[in-house]
Amino acid sequence: MMTANATITRELQSLFGETELTPQPTHDDIPTLWTTKDKVHDVLRYLKTDTAKPYKMLYDLTAIDERVRNGRQNQPDSDFTVVYHLLSFDRNEDVRIKVPLKGEYPSIPTITDIWQSANWYEREVWDMFGITIEGHPNLRRILMPPTWKGHPLRKEHPARRTELGRFTLTEEKDEREEKAEQFHPGEWGMTRHRDGTDFMFLNLGPHHTGTHGILRIVLELDGEEIIDAVVDIGFHHRGAEKMGERQSWHTYIPYTDRIDYLAGVLNNFPYVLAVEKLAGIEAPDKAKVIRVMLAELYRIASHLVWYGTFAQDLGQLSPVFFTFTDREHIYSITEAICGFRLHPAWFRIGGVTYDLPRGWDKLVRDFLDYFPPRLDEYDRLVMQNRIIKARTKGVGSLTLDEAVEWGITGPNLRACGFAWDFRKKRPYSGYDQFEFDIPTATHGDSYDRAAVRVQEMRQSLRIIEQCMKNMPDGPYKSEHPLATPPLKEHTMHDIETLITHFLNVSWGPVIPAGEAAFGIEAAKGNNTYYLVSDGNTVSYRTRIRTPSFPHLQVIPEMSRGLEVADLIAIMGSLDFIMGDVDR
Amino acid sequence: MNSIVIPLVIIAGVLLALTTISAGLIWLERRLLALWQDRYGPNRVGPFGLLQVLADMIKIFSKEDWIPPFADKPVFVLAPAIIMITVFMAFTVIPFTPGIQVVDLNIGLLFFLAMSALGVYSVVLAGWASNSKYALLGGMRAAAQMVSYEVFMGLSLMGVVMLAGSFNIRDIVEAQRGLWFCIPQFPGLVIFFIAGVAETHRLPFDLPEAENELVAGFHAEYSGIKFGMFFVGEYLGMTLISALITTLFFGGWLGPVLPPVVWFLLKTFIFICLFILLRASYPRPRFDQLMALGWKVMLPAALLNLAVTGGILLAAG
Numbered sequence: 001m002m003t004a005n006a007t008i009t010r011e012l013q014s015l016f017g018e019t020e021l022t023p024q025p026t027h028d029d030i031p032t033l034w035t036t037k038d039k040v041h042d043v044l045r046y047l048k049t050d051t052a053k054p055y056k057m058l059y060d061l062t063a064i065d066e067r068v069r070n071g072r073q074n075q076p077d078s079d080f081t082v083v084y085h086l087l088s089f090d091r092n093e094d095v096r097i098k099v100p101l102k103g104e105y106p107s108i109p110t111i112t113d114i115w116q117s118a119n120w121y122e123r124e125v126w127d128m129f130g131i132t133i134e135g136h137p138n139l140r141r142i143l144m145p146p147t148w149k150g151h152p153l154r155k156e157h158p159a160r161r162t163e164l165g166r167f168t169l170t171e172e173k174d175e176r177e178e179k180a181e182q183f184h185p186g187e188w189g190m191t192r193h194r195d196g197t198d199f200m201f202l203n204l205g206p207h208h209t210g211t212h213g214i215l216r217i218v219l220e221l222d223g224e225e226i227i228d229a230v231v232d233i234g235f236h237h238r239g240a241e242k243m244g245e246r247q248s249w250h251t252y253i254p255y256t257d258r259i260d261y262l263a264g265v266l267n268n269f270p271y272v273l274a275v276e277k278l279a280g281i282e283a284p285d286k287a288k289v290i291r292v293m294l295a296e297l298y299r300i301a302s303h304l305v306w307y308g309t310f311a312q313d314l315g316q317l318s319p320v321f322f323t324f325t326d327r328e329h330i331y332s333i334t335e336a337i338c339g340f341r342l343h344p345a346w347f348r349i350g351g352v353t354y355d356l357p358r359g360w361d362k363l364v365r366d367f368l369d370y371f372p373p374r375l376d377e378y379d380r381l382v383m384q385n386r387i388i389k390a391r392t393k394g395v396g397s398l399t400l401d402e403a404v405e406w407g408i409t410g411p412n413l414r415a416c417g418f419a420w421d422f423r424k425k426r427p428y429s430g431y432d433q434f435e436f437d438i439p440t441a442t443h444g445d446s447y448d449r450a451a452v453r454v455q456e457m458r459q460s461l462r463i464i465e466q467c468m469k470n471m472p473d474g475p476y477k478s479e480h481p482l483a484t485p486p487l488k489e490h491t492m493h494d495i496e497t498l499i500t501h502f503l504n505v506s507w508g509p510v511i512p513a514g515e516a517a518f519g520i521e522a523a524k525g526n527n528t529y530y531l532v533s534d535g536n537t538v539s540y541r542t543r544i545r546t547p548s549f550p551h552l553q554v555i556p557e558m559s560r561g562l563e564v565a566d567l568i569a570i571m572g573s574l575d576f577i578m579g580d581v582d583r
Numbered sequence: 584m585n586s587i588v589i590p591l592v593i594i595a596g597v598l599l600a601l602t603t604i605s606a607g608l609i610w611l612e613r614r615l616l617a618l619w620q621d622r623y624g625p626n627r628v629g630p631f632g633l634l635q636v637l638a639d640m641i642k643i644f645s646k647e648d649w650i651p652p653f654a655d656k657p658v659f660v661l662a663p664a665i666i667m668i669t670v671f672m673a674f675t676v677i678p679f680t681p682g683i684q685v686v687d688l689n690i691g692l693l694f695f696l697a698m699s700a701l702g703v704y705s706v707v708l709a710g711w712a713s714n715s716k717y718a719l720l721g722g723m724r725a726a727a728q729m730v731s732y733e734v735f736m737g738l739s740l741m742g743v744v745m746l747a748g749s750f751n752i753r754d755i756v757e758a759q760r761g762l763w764f765c766i767p768q769f770p771g772l773v774i775f776f777i778a779g780v781a782e783t784h785r786l787p788f789d790l791p792e793a794e795n796e797l798v799a800g801f802h803a804e805y806s807g808i809k810f811g812m813f814f815v816g817e818y819l820g821m822t823l824i825s826a827l828i829t830t831l832f833f834g835g836w837l838g839p840v841l842p843p844v845v846w847f848l849l850k851t852f853i854f855i856c857l858f859i860l861l862r863a864s865y866p867r868p869r870f871d872q873l874m875a876l877g878w879k880v881m882l883p884a885a886l887l888n889l890a891v892t893g894g895i896l897l898a899a900g
Contacts, residue, residue: 202717203716224870314867315786316864316867317786317863318616318863321621322620381864387866391866391872565793565870568795
């Protein structure tokens, strides 16, 4: 277990007093400091603006219901803990600030005046935990329907539908729910007319061809010009974090597939790495390379869906058929390896499920030969098309500062000219052993976001080729007792392993108490799993920080003053997926 | 007697042929798009999926003829009829062969332009009568787009009129015996083709229905046979523009060996395929870009073409 990194801890303690900031050891390298409700605002402001190499990005903001947690030795007394996770690009370091709150329904001051991006995160904390955010500009539910009773991530809230009693949809209830979804401009500080102009409010979604899933955007329009927009999410919310508190560490893996359901193993990856960090497992080399290879295949698969639908959003009909055909080629590889296509559930705590099948390298080599000419063709078809350029260049531009302020990561951040990629900056699973470049662009507009993704596919191909040529020998899973399930050949010859196998499969492994977060470079941006274990067969709290959530929050900011068609281009270029937003 | 029967036979024949062709076009478009998009398209109903159209027709005719309660009913019903009527009317002046033409108007070309201008009402009224925001936005786009593209559509044809010295479409075809007008009037051809695509609001100029932005635009609230009329109207419009390009720029029925009607159909078919190819390959510009192209590029180009053609004709005496 790492002790907190001393530099920032000492700096803060000398400034705010040693008693005000208590470090907490965690399994990841992230300095974790407890402060108080009164001090947190000042501490966060100092970290964002005043410290030498500032923590400019609010990477995540969430809470933990601590009331029934075991083994919280040496931590301040708390019923609910609000957790702020900040990221400093200059230091390449994170810091985690925790605030203990007492009482059944406590409150905490807002930090929306420090980070605009805190808005949605704080609404989520209110929605999920019932923690009131004092001074929040518009504190209302975000993921749950406005009529919901209770706050789902509180421990007393049932996790299963069957615990809530029989469900009947009466006519009155149906009407009530419909009415609750109605949009009232006043609630969002909008007016129906201003300066002699009447505005039209247009409901874009939840079922709309341009939204890529069940997302609702209410537009305030003057003609076709967007005056303002309100993004309404939560239609795809399936309680993935709550399920983490119910499924064993092992059986939660398939649930992660469903978060960003286009990127398969890229969801398994951060989860499994975070669990391994808690358990102290190091996956063997072969498992690492298999993981990297599959991750890059799924990155291409995800980007291909984006590529086709992006062109489709701009009115081009054909590319979507081509890119989906190419994705089938990738799926035929993953199908041969995992037996699955969309939801592989292939990574395991300590490695991967099985060894690679015979003949896998031929499949990969065929794809490496087949795909680059196709990419060149799409360049001519889409990226060099003058109408596409006219539709996307200069549309929805973000400056680097804005992107950091709103918590934008991944290709969307790199399009602003900043080569930030966890695979290079914080190499995991042996990414430092591969040769590849981080593509960037300069303007941060819709076209650049697209261009970065197209380049990324070529880089992923490079990585896959290196994986194919240098696949190591050896076991595909760690021999650590918590690796689940243990390697089969051992269980057949050794009673100890057989017992572990039996226990780990029937009960699930018991992961040591502690906290760890692990972030990876997923297809759409930085995806982090923050796991809290209280030494049980299930996670005490599973927090999934997804890239798409902050990406959606910035849509109104980007689309003001533009036209409806531009909004569709922006959404296409942002590449979000609703499962990744709502979880 | 013959003077009454023969025109009636021609009218009935033309109507039947046009509806069959436009229905067949739906199949053709789906198969061609599939070919260009590496997939199969409809290939199950009948030989090569040809009966798919029939199946779709049975389906669309037997659907509930539903009018949304919030719509302006008389206008809502009238709108799809307008597009069918105007397009059919425009076909009356097209000479398919020297013998097959419904009416030989001496202002044939002007009559076509008038009919195509009236066609705008269909889309605008559909958007307005639907009383829905998406349809309204689609109708607004359609009105602006079609009115502006109307302007230089007419101008682009005046070069042809000057060369032929007549508004009569039959005379224009006859005037191309030596040289098809696609050569001396190449700029006119390009401008007319672009205007024609905009007029029939097909990709890349399908902004009134832009499915990714406005879901289905002006016909978002239409279903059943009334939607079918818009659908067929669009294909008829595409056929009309292709037929006009053939007659005005590619010598109509003129051609060696084969009978005139085959030449006419063959040429028209090529342009229809071009329309479909456009749909398979182009993205859609934004509304203001479309308007800018119309007023800042196409209109001056049409005027320039007109002035140059006029100048050369004057100089040649």
